[in-house]
Amino acid sequence: xxxxxxxxxxxxxxxxxxxxxxxxxxxxxxxxxxxxxxxxxxxxxxxxxxxxxxxxxxxxxxxxxxxxxxxxxxxxxxxxxxxxxxxxxxxxxxxxxxxxxxxxxxxxxxxxxxxxxxxxxxxxxxxxxxxxxxxxxxxxxxxxxxxxxxxxxxxxxxxxxxxxxxxxxxxx
Amino acid sequence: xxxxxxxxxxxxxxxxxxxxxxxxxxxxxxxxxxxxxxxxxxxxxxxxxxxxxxxxxxxxxxxxxxxxxxxxxxxxxxxxxxxxxxxxxxxxxxxxxxxxxxxxxxxxxxxxxxxxxxxxxxxxxxxxxxxxxxxxxxxxxxxxxxxxxxxxxxxxxxxxxxxxxxxxxxxxxxxxxxxxxxxxxxxxxxxxxxxxxxxxxxxxxxxxxxxxxxxxxxxxxxxxxxxxxxxxxxxxxxxxxxxxxxxxxxxxxxxxxxxxxxxxxxxxxxxxxxxxxxxxxxxxxxxxxxxxxxxxxxxxxxxxxxxxxxxxxxxxxxxxxxxxxxxxxxxxxxxxxxxxxxxxxxxxxxxxxxxxxxxxxxxxxxxxxxxxxxxxxxxxxxxxxxxxxxxxxxxxxxxxxxxxxxxxxxxxxxxxxxxxxxxxxxxxxxxxxxxxxxxxxxxxxxxxxxxxxxxxxxxxxxxxxxxxxxxxxxxxxxxxxxxxxxxxxxxxxxxxxxxxxxxxxxxxxxxxxxxxxxxxxxxxxxxxxxxxxxxxxxxxxxxxxxxxxxxxxxxxxxxxxxxxxxxxxxxxxxxxxxxxxxxxxxxxxxxxxxxxxxxxxxxxxxxxxxxxxxxxxxx
Numbered sequence: 001x002x003x004x005x006x007x008x009x010x011x012x013x014x015x016x017x018x019x020x021x022x023x024x025x026x027x028x029x030x031x032x033x034x035x036x037x038x039x040x041x042x043x044x045x046x047x048x049x050x051x052x053x054x055x056x057x058x059x060x061x062x063x064x065x066x067x068x069x070x071x072x073x074x075x076x077x078x079x080x081x082x083x084x085x086x087x088x089x090x091x092x093x094x095x096x097x098x099x100x101x102x103x104x105x106x107x108x109x110x111x112x113x114x115x116x117x118x119x120x121x122x123x124x125x126x127x128x129x130x131x132x133x134x135x136x137x138x139x140x141x142x143x144x145x146x147x148x149x150x151x152x153x154x155x156x157x158x159x160x161x162x163x164x165x166x167x168x169x170x171x172x
Numbered sequence: 173x174x175x176x177x178x179x180x181x182x183x184x185x186x187x188x189x190x191x192x193x194x195x196x197x198x199x200x201x202x203x204x205x206x207x208x209x210x211x212x213x214x215x216x217x218x219x220x221x222x223x224x225x226x227x228x229x230x231x232x233x234x235x236x237x238x239x240x241x242x243x244x245x246x247x248x249x250x251x252x253x254x255x256x257x258x259x260x261x262x263x264x265x266x267x268x269x270x271x272x273x274x275x276x277x278x279x280x281x282x283x284x285x286x287x288x289x290x291x292x293x294x295x296x297x298x299x300x301x302x303x304x305x306x307x308x309x310x311x312x313x314x315x316x317x318x319x320x321x322x323x324x325x326x327x328x329x330x331x332x333x334x335x336x337x338x339x340x341x342x343x344x345x346x347x348x349x350x351x352x353x354x355x356x357x358x359x360x361x362x363x364x365x366x367x368x369x370x371x372x373x374x375x376x377x378x379x380x381x382x383x384x385x386x387x388x389x390x391x392x393x394x395x396x397x398x399x400x401x402x403x404x405x406x407x408x409x410x411x412x413x414x415x416x417x418x419x420x421x422x423x424x425x426x427x428x429x430x431x432x433x434x435x436x437x438x439x440x441x442x443x444x445x446x447x448x449x450x451x452x453x454x455x456x457x458x459x460x461x462x463x464x465x466x467x468x469x470x471x472x473x474x475x476x477x478x479x480x481x482x483x484x485x486x487x488x489x490x491x492x493x494x495x496x497x498x499x500x501x502x503x504x505x506x507x508x509x510x511x512x513x514x515x516x517x518x519x520x521x522x523x524x525x526x527x528x529x530x531x532x533x534x535x536x537x538x539x540x541x542x543x544x545x546x547x548x549x550x551x552x553x554x555x556x557x558x559x560x561x562x563x564x565x566x567x568x569x570x571x572x573x574x575x576x577x578x579x580x581x582x583x584x585x586x587x588x589x590x591x592x593x594x595x596x597x598x599x600x601x602x603x604x605x606x607x608x609x610x611x612x613x614x615x616x617x618x619x620x621x622x623x624x625x626x627x628x629x630x631x632x633x634x635x636x637x638x639x640x641x642x643x644x645x646x647x648x649x650x651x652x653x654x655x656x657x658x659x660x661x662x663x664x665x666x667x668x669x670x671x672x673x674x675x676x677x678x679x680x681x682x683x684x685x686x687x688x689x690x691x692x693x694x695x696x697x698x699x700x701x702x703x704x705x706x707x708x709x710x711x712x713x714x715x716x717x718x719x720x721x722x723x724x725x726x727x728x729x730x731x732x733x734x735x736x737x738x739x740x741x742x743x744x745x746x747x748x749x750x751x752x753x754x755x756x757x758x759x760x761x762x763x764x765x766x767x768x769x770x771x772x773x774x775x776x777x778x779x780x781x782x783x784x785x786x787x788x789x790x791x
Contacts (some may be wrong), residue, residue: 001308011245012783025394033562034778041352041552044717045764050771052651056593063588
């Protein structure tokens with residue numbers, strides 16, 4: 001094992017989507033306890049540099065594993081089916097229709113209650129998408145379907161951020 | 173010069189030789205230094221027994237400086253040469269400072285740089301002024317321990333950007349302090365209360381000082397203190413309450429304070445009365461203004477009525493921070509009070525009422541930040557029994573670069589745990605383009621104009637290609653102090669364009685050299701002697717570090733690898749006692765280079781050790 005190993009290997013975790021956040025955090029803490037620059041304040045310059053690089057690597061891997069969408073994209077990449085969100089924007093027609101309908105209802109929503117209703121719809125769609133993603137990755141091991149689900153969720157998360165902004169704006 | 177005491181290499185881990193590491197709270201109105209002694213963190217007093225050093229520096233025409241209370245005494249008679257609140261100037265340009273208002277110094281605009289102040293002793297940068305304060309505290313600590321300091325942890329506000337952090341670190345280095353780490357003030361306050369021991373929790377840190385109010389919400393999870401929201405008002409503090417009380421008392425006495433000196437005298441009298449009213453119900457406001465002796469009785473209710481608008485503003489800011497953090501007030505597990513103004517019963521009541529829970533008050537609110545910094549310093553010095561504390565801090569503000577149309581492309585999001593790095597690829601915009609300019613900014617807004625400009629640099633020597641063909645990989649690294657460095661490389665041709673980033677508000681190398689030459693605190697050392705001594709100290713540090721590393725992880729090395737490290741170490745031991753600084757530095761570098769591969773192996777072993785005993789669940 002070394003610093004170029006994949007993120008799951010670095011954290012000693014099985015290569016799968018299901019993951020317990022508490023366990024991931026505990027392992028990050030244990031890893032940083034060994035490699036963080038704070039552990040090497042009295043060390044030589046080479047050890048300080050190595051500690052810095054290792055700590056960066058651990059934080060980077062933690063960030064990728066902690067975020068479900070990034071973790072899913074990473075699993076797809078490891079399986080040889082990268083998500084390629086930037087040059088693969090073809091989405092199923094149904095999904096695009098649903099997106100447009102949401103956008104319209106958010107644009108039309110004037111009151112807090114109406115925005116809340118959009119947020120509820122969105123939350124349920126998001127839950128469904130994450131369940132399908134988990135099943136594609138961990139049960140069916142269908143990485144093409146998983147990559148498609150990741151792209152769909154990227155749309156959903158972006159829209160969710162817009163909904164949040166509207167809620168904050170309504171609160172003043 | 174005193175003879176250096178040299179311990180056996182590797183022997184520095186002996187429990188009897190403690191490394192003296194301190195925590196320093198470099199505050200807007202006052203500064204403190206603290207250390208862990210016999211397992212307890214405590215603030216170190218000066219010869220008069222005072223722990224608080226007013227953050228004031230008065231420059232005299234003979235080129236000398238008075239620091240602390242002695243300087244403050246001149247605040248009334250000599251306001252333009254008496255610099256208070258220098259923290260507000262750190263890493264700031266003239267435009268920022270003018271926006272802040274209220275500061276009556278003779279500013280000099282350094283072009284695109286940090287503002288300078290013209291004083292009787294010459295033009296001074298905020299870094300130099302802060303270094304005077306830090307050198308005073310360093311001297312105090314060295315007098316207390318009768319030994320050189322191993323290093324210091326210095327606190328900065330959670331919202332301090334890269335330029336402000338860099339300026340703080342520069343000031344410490346100028347003051348001859350080895351900076352072990354910069355940590356944020358609310359984090360330090362939380363450590364002082366031992367909140368880092370809890371496995372999880374949500375905390376609010378309410379910091380009402382003399383001239384600033386900060387509210388921070390922190391989440392502790394898995395050894396990471398994450399600042400989830402910060403807010404406050406950089407022009408709101410106990411001084412405002414003093415001014416309101418002074419105006420009230422003078423109005424009742426029918427006296428008007430015209431001169432700056434009279435206003436300061438009245439403000440000081442108000443402060444005395446206000447402090448008395450924290451424990452008593454009545455106090456006397458007494459001062460002499462315009463030759464008239466003023467005496468006014470003040471009831472606590474009078475003070476509270478005057479202070480109410482200010483206290484209300486802090487609660488409004490707290491409400492906003494709670495909303496920004498998207499947390500429920502009821503979920504907050506503890507409220508830490510920082511700053512002398514939180515001694516006012518009225519403030520404690522308001523905080524209790526707002527959060528629905530009594531704030532933590534058993535530590536002195538003036539000392540709490542320094543005490544927490546001292547605990548962190550002790551842990552970083554590797555003193556026996558202190559090594560369990562591991563603080564993982566986060567980037568306070570997002571970091572990005574300017575793209576077309578003055579928009580910001582975020583590279584590193586705020587609250588990413590540090591250290592962290594992010595590589596980003598860029599390409600050329602025009603055919604045959606051989607250079608590109610990169611503008612690094614910090615902040616949460618989408619427009620470059622609304623963010624703080626950190627650095628601009630140019631990447632040259634890109635081979636001419638059609639637009640969009642070049643692949644320039646730029647790596648942004650934020651170290652454990654939250655400071656940025658940038659590297660760039662053109663990938664398709666393999667051309668490395670090295671870039672050096674100077675923060676826009678940093679000091680130039682010449683300035684640093686000049687300031688170091690002028691010396692802080694230890695003026696008796698001449699430059700060459702000091703440089704030689706520093707090289708020798710570095711040699712001792714490195715030899716000690718390598719010896720400990722070999723003792724702990726030596727078996728990771730083959731016999732040839734070990735022999736090559738030992739050869740380099742023997743060589744450094746031989747040059748160390750010479751007076752040839754250049755030779756010592758060459759040997760230092762050779763030994764450091766010889767340990768490169770060993771260091772990487774040690775990290776890998778650490779990773780294996782971290783995961784040992786942690787079961788990998790079956791798929």
